[in-house]
Amino acid sequence: MPNDFITMAEDSGLIRPLGTWVLREACAQLRIWQEQGVAVERVAINVSAKQFKEGHLLQTLREVMAEHQLEPASIEIELTESALMADHHFVQQSLEEIKRLGVSISIDDFGAGYSSLSHLKHLPIDTIKVDRSFISGLPAREDKQIVQAIIALGKSLNLRTVAEGIETPLQLEFVQELGCDEVQGFMLSQPMPAKDILLW
Secondary structure, three states: OHHHHHHHHHHHOOHHHHHHHHHHHHHHHHHHHHHHOOOOOOEEEEOOHHHHHOOOHHHHHHHHHHHHOOOHHHEEEEEEHHHHHOOHHHHHHHHHHHHHHOOEEEEEEEOOOOOOHHHHOOOOOOEEEEOHHHHHOOOOHHHHHHHHHHHHHHHHOOOEEEEOOOOOHHHHHHHHHOOOOEEOOOOOOOOOOHHHHHHO
8 A cells, every 4th residue: 555655755755756667557457448439538647746846747748748648637746735835936836837737736635734824825726635534533523523624614605525435425424515626436346457448
């Protein structure tokens, strides 16, 4: 699982080549799906905090999109809250440059970190993804209130909201009632090899 190797990759300096490989593979696969007529609106690609802070992401995105002739709107970059808590000027400038490419940006695992809302409201992001720890706690009252608050925050900032980790009909019903825009989780599909998408 990512939690078992991402920190090791960051500490060893392997996160940059690993992250670049993931980005290239995801974009290559997206192009294959498009050529096969698979209706994939966009592919979300996780980028580690260290990979983002090293500042090579923008150039890699440009190269990969040109190589595979992809529309920027079909790519979404997912960053954690911790990645956005670095130097404010660097984060703001980097995200604005990514947005100018036409690539969308989401904050992954939202609510699990320590982001400043005053900082967040100035960032050019498109989506916040409710951390699965709050979804798995449903229908506990405290988790309901947190999920409700995050979705309301997203709506007030005109951001798309995604609930992560939906595994039961009760969880799905709850976030739907709150107006969450999208969901992901094992209830919809287990992770699968790219080739199996054609059969799904």
